[in-house]
Amino acid sequence: MNIFKNNDLIFSSILGFFARALAVGLSFLMSVVIGRVLGVTESGYFFLAFNVLTFLAVFSRLGLDNTVLRFTGSAFAEKDWAVVRGVLVRAVLIVCITSSVISSALYFFREFLAGSVFFKPELAPMLGIMAPGIVSVSLLAIIGVAFQGLRRLIASVFFSNIVINFLLLAGLLFLGVSSAEQSAWVYTVSACISLFAGFWVLIGALGKEGRAPSWSDIFHSCLPLWLVTLMSQLIQFSGQFVAGGLLNAEAVAQLAAAQRTAMLISFILTVVNLVVAPRFAAMYKQGALQDMESLALASVRLMLFCSLPALAVMLVFPTALMELFGAGFEEGRYLLQILAIGQFVNVATGSVGYLLTMSGHERELGRSVLISAPVAMLAAFTLVPLWGAVGGAVATSLAIILQNLIAVFQVKKTLGINTLLFWRGSRFFERASMRAWSK
Structure with missing residues (x-):
């Protein structure tokens, strides 16, 4: 059986490999730098707040990652830009609403979560600072799978994994960051910058607008x-x-x-x-x-x-x-x-x-x-x-x-x-x- 039937597939696979390798390497390096810069105690607070953000961002997306990938992947093959634009607009709108609500809830209940759930009152400031990041990280994931569906693997990995970690590393190494709270600020700002850049590039990659898939089709796929x-x-x-x-x-x-x-x-x-x-x-x-x-x-x-x-x-x-x-x-x-x-x-x-x-x-x-x-x-x-x-x-x-x-x-x-x-x-x-x- 011939697994790779053409040179384009081989080339895209190699590019995908190196892009993901870079993303994994940056993520690991980011963790190492945080541990060395902040120390074991402060990095513990940062990692815990980061894991809470990651989990809530997944919750906020309502499973729309797979839906966007499915619709954009199949529609791109037929150059049906109506479906591509339509599913993206609806997915972004849904995720904006859900992630904003969850982000607000995390901010207002940060002290309860830190003190009564994790029994670490010192965690509250990090949760509050990183709460807006739920919106950015959730939308960046949608942007990432949209690029994947459009067969732009480098852009997909870059905006969903690489750019945030790169900006965070730069902030840790060159801004004199020395605490978990400062690291949380750098991460939140990095996520916002990444989000705006991702949207700007994605809009330029889309074709003309047209009829969109129905809301029922989207929810039937994602839930x-x-x-x-x-x-x-x-x-x-x-x-x-x-x-x-x-x-x-x-x-x-x-x-x-x-x-x-x-x-x-x-x-x-x-x-x-x-x-x-x-x-x-x-x-x-x-x-x-x-x-x-x-x-x-x-x-x-x-x-x-x-x-x-x-x-x-x-x-x-x-x-x-x-x-x-x-x-x-x-x-x-x-x-x-x-x-x-x-x-x-x-x-x-x-x-x-x-x-x-x-x-x-x-x-x-x-x-x-x-x-x-x-x-x-x-x-x-x-x-x-x-x-x-x-x-x-x-x-x-x-x-x-x-x-x-x-x-x-x-x-x-x-x-x-x-x-x-x-x-x-x-x-x-x-x-x-x-x-x-x-x-």
């Missing part, structure tokens, strides 16, 4: 996956949220730094998904399940090959990696090892989420997160009081592993593809197996 997206966020952040309410800022900072480092393992998964997701959709529509299985298993082998070295480094040299964040972070070495295992399983199970969504089995994907998210919360509330930050790391990894294994089961049940049997179809593994059996 089913909204809950899935929220549950996925809970799986990622439940350990940090519970730790934020029960542990000190230092432990929260160590857990956040460890999780950000561990997620470097899953970088290859995001890159591979960029290429294989639309191909899964096309193959399923054509009934080419055998080709679909071959592509899925080949991608697992590729991801294992790329992620094993990163896992080995995190398991063998966790202290050295955590020391990059500065003094006090080295105590999070065990957190990094635990979280790295969870992220490796996330990669090793393959693109199971896209296999389900691209084949129209969103409900099956929903079942995996609707089971895993409550488990994540229950495990976090049980293990964090017992084991501290280690309990938060264990809870997160367990939930990630459970979510992916359930998704593997759903893929096997609905499509007949078992992504755990990654050696199937590989001549190398088949020859090695035959040699082993002959002995």
Whole structure:
């Protein structure tokens, strides 16, 4: 099977890889600089406020990311600018309203949330300063998927991931920032600048205006996956949220730094998904399940090959990696090892989420997160009081592993593809197996 049928696809895939690599590198570097500049305590407050903002921004988007990507992607292929403009206008209007309401609620209830939920009154100023960022980050995500649907991968990654982190890094390094509150201001201003720049470029990329899709079509598309997206966020952040309410800022900072480092393992998964997701959709529509299985298993082998070295480094040299964040972070070495295992399983199970969504089995994907998210919360509330930050790391990894294994089961049940049997179809593994059996 010829995976790459033309040079344009190969070129765009390479550009997408380097753009995402730059985005991941900047995000990690931003976390390291914050840890070293602010120290373990102040960075703990910043990371906790940042995670709250990220979760609420996802909540504000109502699942419209997937809707905008779906409508713009299909409409762009036919140069139907009416649909592209229409879905963007409606999505932006909806997200503006919801994110503004949630941003206002966070601002007015910041002291209650900081003091009565997280038991950290010092967190309130950061929540208030970063509250407007919910609007900017939410809209930037819509801009990012719109560019992705328009096949402008560089612009998509640039405005949704790169520009904010770049501006924040510049502010941290050149403005003499020394506190979590100052960092929060820099982040909020960076998000606003990124938003205006993104809108300016996006408007120039659109064609003529015309008839738009209906509101019912948009809500029918976005709402089913909204809950899935929220549950996925809970799986990622439940350990940090519970730790934020029960542990000190230092432990929260160590857990956040460890999780950000561990997620470097899953970088290859995001890159591979960029290429294989639309191909899964096309193959399923054509009934080419055998080709679909071959592509899925080949991608697992590729991801294992790329992620094993990163896992080995995190398991063998966790202290050295955590020391990059500065003094006090080295105590999070065990957190990094635990979280790295969870992220490796996330990669090793393959693109199971896209296999389900691209084949129209969103409900099956929903079942995996609707089971895993409550488990994540229950495990976090049980293990964090017992084991501290280690309990938060264990809870997160367990939930990630459970979510992916359930998704593997759903893929096997609905499509007949078992992504755990990654050696199937590989001549190398088949020859090695035959040699082993002959002995």
